[in-house]
Amino acid sequence: MPVIRRHSDVWLFLLVAFGASWLIASPLWTGPFSPVAFQLTALVMMFTPSLGVLAVWLVRRRGTPFKEWARATGLTLGPDRSTTAPLLVAALLGVPVLVALALLVSAAVGVVRLDVAGLSLYREQLGAALDKVPLDPRVMYALQVVQGVLIAPFVNAIPAFGEEWGWRGWLLPRLLGGPALTPALTPAPALASGSPAQGPAKWRPARVWPAVVLSGVIWGLWHAPLTLKGYNYPALGAWAAVVFIGFCVIFGALLGWLRLRSRSVWPAVIAHGSINAVAGQALLLGDADAPPNAALAGITGIVGWVLLAALVLAVYRLRPVAVPR
Numbered sequence: 661m662p663v664i665r666r667h668s669d670v671w672l673f674l675l676v677a678f679g680a681s682w683l684i685a686s687p688l689w690t691g692p693f694s695p696v697a698f699q700l701t702a703l704v705m706m707f708t709p710s711l712g713v714l715a716v717w718l719v720r721r722r723g724t725p726f727k728e729w730a731r732a733t734g735l736t737l738g739p740d741r742s743t744t745a746p747l748l749v750a751a752l753l754g755v756p757v758l759v760a761l762a763l764l765v766s767a768a769v770g771v772v773r774l775d776v777a778g779l780s781l782y783r784e785q786l787g788a789a790l791d792k793v794p795l796d797p798r799v800m801y802a803l804q805v806v807q808g809v810l811i812a813p814f815v816n817a818i819p820a821f822g823e824e825w826g827w828r829g830w831l832l833p834r835l836l837g838g839p840a841l842t843p844a845l846t847p848a849p850a851l852a853s854g855s856p857a858q859g860p861a862k863w864r865p866a867r868v869w870p871a872v873v874l875s876g877v878i879w880g881l882w883h884a885p886l887t888l889k890g891y892n893y894p895a896l897g898a899w900a901a902v903v904f905i906g907f908c909v910i911f912g913a914l915l916g917w918l919r920l921r922s923r924s925v926w927p928a929v930i931a932h933g934s935i936n937a938v939a940g941q942a943l944l945l946g947d948a949d950a951p952p953n954a955a956l957a958g959i960t961g962i963v964g965w966v967l968l969a970a971l972v973l974a975v976y977r978l979r980p981v982a983v984p985r
Contacts, residue, residue: 669720670834677712677826678882681705685885702886706819709826709882716830734829734925744922751918751931756809756938758971762964763942763957772957773947780948801944808937816933821925824915824932827879829925832916835871868920868981876912880905893955903955910965911935913972920981935959 684705688698717729730736738744766772775781779797786797793800883891884901892907893900918927939959946952956962 669716670831672719673709673712673716673826673831673834674878675712676715677709680708680711681882682885684708688885688889698886698889698891702891703819705885707822709824709831710822713826713830732833733825734833734919734923735825736924737926738923740923744924744927747918747922747927748930751927752813752934753809755813755931755934758964758967759935759938759942759959762959762961762967763945765967766952766957766961766963769963771961771963772943772952773950774945775947776945779945781946781951782944784948785944804941805938808941809934812937813930813934816936817929820932820936821929823879824919824925824929827875827912828915828919828928831878832871832875832919835875836867868916868976872913872916873909875916876909877905879912880908883908892960895953896955900955904960906965907960910968910972914968914975917972917975917979917981921979 685701687693688701693701713733717724717726721729724732763772763774767774779801782801783797786793795803880887880901883904887893887901887904888898890897890900891904893903896903915928915931918931919925921927943952943954943958946957952958954960958964959968
């Protein structure tokens with residue numbers, strides 16, 4: 661079988677996901693836009709990877725029942741719910757802990773100056789609305805943190821699913837030659853650790869890292885319609901597109917571990933929704949006189965990369981994942 665045909669489903673997926681994202685974001689490149697329009701565009705863009713998955717199913721996998729396709733792409737809770745359930749809790753509560761730890765380490769190494777007592781940066785963000793809010797800003801910020809940790813991840817899970825079903829649900833297993841490669845799914849024996857899995861009987865864990873890195877690079881490049889406008893790293897301008905790829909590779913590796921370990925996309929969805937809820941909120945504890953540089957401080961900065969990389973290496977080593985050949 662020619663290579664181009666063998667990988668035509670990947671190219672179809674990428675064409676739909678990238679093409680639709682640039683089409684949706686095109687108004688940002690053709691004229692002035694408001695912050696609200698920018699955020700709305702980013703929100704709608706998040707569903708384009710799922711469009712890619714549907715395109716592959718409709719065009720390339722027409723003989724596969726959707727129930728079987730859903731199982732192959734992680735829409736179930738996986739073959740072992742006792743594995744998936746703790747990972748869902750870890751995704752919900754662990755991400756805020758990582759974000760808080762990244763902020764504290766950033767302050768400790770001097771790349772951010774905190775103003776926890778005065779909340780000057782948070783007050784500055786509120787602007788004129790500060791005088792209209794009946795609550796003390798400290799109480800208001802605390803309520804927003806609670807909401808961001810316990811409620812927002814589930815609200816954010818809707819658009820986060822739009823991305824995760826594509827990147828981790830379909831693309832990562834496909835790059836690994838997993839069940840999403842062919843319509844026919846063959847049950848596999850349990851892994852050495854005792855976790856059941858689906859797919860062919862032979863396993864090659866060494867293939868995980870190249871696929872995880874490649875999927876992270878693709879995920880980062882997909883953000884280009886936004887990051888070329890400085891999204892996430894406004895001080896960097898278009899260079900934000902390059903820097904954000906690094907974050908996507910490292911955080912994507914963690915999301916990929918959640919997906920491969922559970923055989924479900926939902927832990928990755930919750931983790932993605934959680935980081936979208938709390939990452940920016942944590943930086944609002946900075947000092948308005950010396951605003952934090954998101955490229956250095958916090959979970960999206962260099963400090964956060966180091967923490968995430970350490971965690972990624974630990975989980976892949978202590979709780980290894982295996983993938984079908």
